[in-house]
Amino acid sequence: MTFREALESQDSTITCEVAPPKGVNMEHVLEEAELLRGRVAGLNVTDLQAASMRVSSLATCTLLEQKGLEPILQMVCRDRNRLALQSELLSAYVLGIRNVLCLTGDHVVLGDHPESKPVFDLDSVSLLQAAQGLIEGRDLSGNELAGPPEDLFLGAIVTPRADPVEPQIYKLHNKVRAGARFIQTQAMYDADTFAKFMERVADVDVPILAGIVLLKSAGMARYMNANVAGVFVPDSLIREMSAAGEKDRSARAEGKKADFRTKTSIEIAARLIRDLRPHCAGVHLMPLGWGHHVPAVLEAAGL
Amino acid sequence: MIASERKPTEEILGYLEAEKKVFVVACDGCSAGCGVSDPEHTAEMVKELEANGKSVTGTARVEMTCNRGLTALVLTQHLADVDSADGILVLACGAGVQSVAAAVEKPVHPGTNSVYVGGFQGLWRSEPRCAECGNCMLDYTGGICPYTACSKSLLYGSCGGPKDGKCEVDDSVECGWMRIYERLAALGRADRLQEMPPLRNFQNMLPVGDKRRGSLWALELAEPEKAEGKD
Structure with a gap:
């Protein structure tokens, strides 16, 4: 079943993110993807995440597709102008890729080549417009295509925890009008806020998958609260992670092996899956390097 | 200097669709020099507005509209006329439109496109507020430029x-x-x-030919005299 069919089946859908490496050793990312075979409906492949140079999303998606996995190509507007972006959409299509998540992208100054030229010729909304145009058989200049990529399946993101959230809601509507057929959200850690957000966007009639980032430690949670836009980890979760870290430290002091931190992280993620799923079409997991723990998270969530 | 040209009347009237009473701010700086906001062309603009059913509550001329302090000062001398207007039409560069927007809590509309003239050396410019994109979007964004902000x-x-x-x-x-x-x-x-306005057209940022025909440009383009003597 394709990702699109999974969403259309109305069953709660799970997707997970994998990240291409910096360098040409693909074993790790392919192993992580393999662990998720048959367990998720789609695998998002990040596009130079956090503006750091690495193997492209397109190349990685192509390898996944060749292995019979279901990739979701992430495309950001930071590094290519409208010619290159449209060309890559066509290229992805001829390589067998059908799902595309359109994003604006982090600014180059946040990444590992801060001196480079930020492009942003298009943005998330206009990239969706461009892709929708290709689906309908014409490029951004109105030229006709010899064979349109008719069944590209376009998606976008939203940040439910943005403050103020109104501009995000206007933009979400614009994204859907521009061609988005599915939505994945920024990381959510409280079901109540998410439920309220879902009420406010009840008139958006495309499936929304709630984003979940695996909490690796109390420190990571505090860091995200201080530095990552639109992410808020409640104190109760920080305390849980911090208590687990404490237990690990005292166990190690007694010379015992312990990993309460990972266990707690998995429990929290599983709980979030159970709490968020009833409000939307499913969840999107972002393990940020902990992909090998995702099967345990899914098991703990009863999936 | 920032070069500018008048937006088409239909585009300006489109901005003003929901507004009956309009106050006009015209700059006496660069855009006056470009024949867009000088007294004669400002009067023409006012006439066109009135011919299209608008009531013009007043006109203010600001020596350098890009200067926020000066613009605010001049507008205080027109408080009643500004207050009674539904919106403000600004004949100035993008920086000037943004000065007016910063000074008044009213919808502000650009009457010009600031165009890129490329290589106009030797003239001092203080503000990065206008990118001279050639297709001013300040009407859509409430008087704050998305390209520079x-x-x-x-x-x-x-x-x-x-x-x-x-x-x-x-x-x-x-x-x-x-x-x-x-x-x-x-x-x-x-x-x-x-609203989803049309994509930015970067061709509008190519240097504009007819702005290159003044006497300053003649100096800019003049061939330097050859220094070497005859043989």
Whole structure:
């Protein structure tokens, strides 16, 4: 079943993110993807995440597709102008890729080549417009295509925890009008806020998958609260992670092996899956390097 | 100098569709020199507005509209006329339109496109507010330029980056799109964010030919006299 069919089946859908490496050793990312075979409906492949140079999303998606996995190509507007972006959409299509998540992208100054030229010729909304145009058989200049990529399946993101959230809601509507057929959200850690957000966007009639980032430690949670836009980890979760870290430290002091931190992280993620799923079409997991723990998270969530 | 040209009348009337009473601000600086906002062409603009059913509550001339302090000072001398208007039409460069927007809580509309003239050396410019994009979007964004106020020059709203209203690139800088949103919301026009204007056309930033024909350009283009003697 394709990702699109999974969403259309109305069953709660799970997707997970994998990240291409910096360098040409693909074993790790392919192993992580393999662990998720048959367990998720789609695998998002990040596009130079956090503006750091690495193997492209397109190349990685192509390898996944060749292995019979279901990739979701992430495309950001930071590094290519409208010619290159449209060309890559066509290229992805001829390589067998059908799902595309359109994003604006982090600014180059946040990444590992801060001196480079930020492009942003298009943005998330206009990239969706461009892709929708290709689906309908014409490029951004109105030229006709010899064979349109008719069944590209376009998606976008939203940040439910943005403050103020109104501009995000206007933009979400614009994204859907521009061609988005599915939505994945920024990381959510409280079901109540998410439920309220879902009420406010009840008139958006495309499936929304709630984003979940695996909490690796109390420190990571505090860091995200201080530095990552639109992410808020409640104190109760920080305390849980911090208590687990404490237990690990005292166990190690007694010379015992312990990993309460990972266990707690998995429990929290599983709980979030159970709490968020009833409000939307499913969840999107972002393990940020902990992909090998995702099967345990899914098991703990009863999936 | 920032070179500018008048926007087509239909485009200006489109901006003013919901507004009956209009106050006009005309700059006596660069755009006057370009024959856009000098007294004669300003009067012409006012006539065109009136011919199209608008009532012009007044006109203010500002020596250098790009100077926010000066613009605010001049506008205080026209308080009653500004207050009674539904919106303000500004004949000035993009920086000038943004000066007016910063001074008054009214919808502000650009009457000109600021165009790139490329290589006009030797003239001092103080403000990065106008990018001379050649297709002024200040009507859509409530008088704050998305190209210069947003680090990514986004045209379709904020990215996911702003935190506490600050830009992801530099947390001492306000997010341009949050400023645009707050201003539109204060004017009761946040629903304009539903609009999806046409994509930016970078061809509009190519140097404009007919702006290169003045005497300053003649000096710019003059061949330097050959120094070597005859043989």
